[in-house]
Amino acid sequence: MTFVDSPVQAYRSKSLFHVSPETKAEEVLRELQERGISSLPVVRDDVLLGIVSITDLARVGCMTFPGFVATGPSGDGRNAEQVMTTPVVTVDDQDPLWRAARKMLEHHIHRVVVTREDKPVGLIATRDMMAAVRDARVERKLADVVTRHVETIDVDASIDRAVAALAESNVRGLVVVDGEWPVGVFTRLEAIYAQSLPAGLRAQAVEHIMSYETICFDQSTPLYRVAGHAVAMAARRILAVEDRKLVGVATGFDLARVVADVW
Numbered sequence: 165m166t167f168v169d170s171p172v173q174a175y176r177s178k179s180l181f182h183v184s185p186e187t188k189a190e191e192v193l194r195e196l197q198e199r200g201i202s203s204l205p206v207v208r209d210d211v212l213l214g215i216v217s218i219t220d221l222a223r224v225g226c227m228t229f230p231g232f233v234a235t236g237p238s239g240d241g242r243n244a245e246q247v248m249t250t251p252v253v254t255v256d257d258q259d260p261l262w263r264a265a266r267k268m269l270e271h272h273i274h275r276v277v278v279t280r281e282d283k284p285v286g287l288i289a290t291r292d293m294m295a296a297v298r299d300a301r302v303e304r305k306l307a308d309v310v311t312r313h314v315e316t317i318d319v320d321a322s323i324d325r326a327v328a329a330l331a332e333s334n335v336r337g338l339v340v341v342d343g344e345w346p347v348g349v350f351t352r353l354e355a356i357y358a359q360s361l362p363a364g365l366r367a368q369a370v371e372h373i374m375s376y377e378t379i380c381f382d383q384s385t386p387l388y389r390v391a392g393h394a395v396a397m398a399a400r401r402i403l404a405v406e407d408r409k410l411v412g413v414a415t416g417f418d419l420a421r422v423v424a425d426v427w
Contacts, residue, residue: 167300168262168423172255175296176278176286182207183216185245189224192216192244205252205277205284206244212277212284214248218352221247254279255288261296264288265424274416290416291398293423297391302422306390307383309422310404310412316341317350319371323358326350326370339403339413340374346403346410348374380405383412391419 182205183192195204196218203217224247253271255264257280264276268290278286315333317326319342330338330350337351354373358366365372379397381390383404394402404412 167296168265168425169260170296171258172261172264172278172288173257175261175292176257176288177292178286180205180207180277180284180286182284183244184208185213185243185248187244189216189221189242189244189247192247193221196221202274204244205287206248207284210283212252212254212279213245214250215252215277216244216248218356220249223247252277254284256280257285261293261423262425265293265420268293268420269417269424272417290420291395293420294391294395294416297419297422298388298395301386301388302391303386303388304422305383306381306385306387306402306404306414307412309387309418310383310402310414311418312412314339314410314413316346316410317370318342319347319374320369323361323366323368323370323373326374327355327358327366330355337401339401339410340370341410344409346378346380346405347371348376349378349401350374351400375400377401378403382406387419387422390414394419 185206185208192204203215205212206214206216224242253267253273254277255267257278267276275287275289277284278288315335315338317329317338317340319340326338337349339346340348340350350370354375358373377399378401379393379399380403383406390402402414403410
């Protein structure tokens with residue numbers, strides 16, 4: 165038995181943050197922003213009804229992000245049950261880690277709801293996969309899992325330019341660079357915040373609102389060490405460098421691929 169066969173129970177959250185079906189869409193958005201997450205399960209009386217994500221809220225016009233066009237009626241007055249996605253991707257408490265990881269990759273989601281006897285009891289996320297890689301002391305190098313094509317933007321570029329570049333590149337995030345050295349990231353979450361700013365502030369440099377939730381490692385660093393730092397620092401992106409130049413980027417999905425054993 166290897167670490168990927170460990171039960172989901174060993175790494176899932178010990179409690180389940182969720183919203184009720186009656187929760188207003190605007191309140192769901194506030195919960196997501198306060199917790200720094202992208203989705204919340206919708207639960208009533210221990211029954212999992214659906215899940216609400218940032219994409220669901222954008223679809224009904226509660227918020228917007230670059231490159232996404234609302235296709236539904238306005239979210240004004242709508243509740244979680246009216247905007248949630250069903251069915252929900254789930255994994256059993258006793259299922260092996262690799263199965264949860266494969267579900268994340270298959271559905272391209274950061275979190276899977278964990279159930280026990282068909283009742284929701286927690287969540288397992290890509291960050292938990294990082295913790296598993298750390299604990300197993302996986303020696304594979306960061307260079308083995310990074311994405312080599314990275315969209316970047318200069319640290320002095322305006323916030324408006326960053327929003328436009330994110331839409332044009334059709335990626336989830338841009339790496340903000342000072343010369344050739346990465347200093348932060350600008351993702352859809354930052355773009356959402358940017359679009360609420362007055363025009364005068366959006367002319368400021370992207371550095372003012374970029375996320376610092378990232379870490380840099382030489383691409384020869386073993387994954388267990390990378391994962392350990394990422395978990396401890398709650399980093400959303402891992403930037404691979406060589407000779408002080410950005411050469412790739414990795415996310416929780418890339419570490420989930422290691423757990424899914426698809427490399």
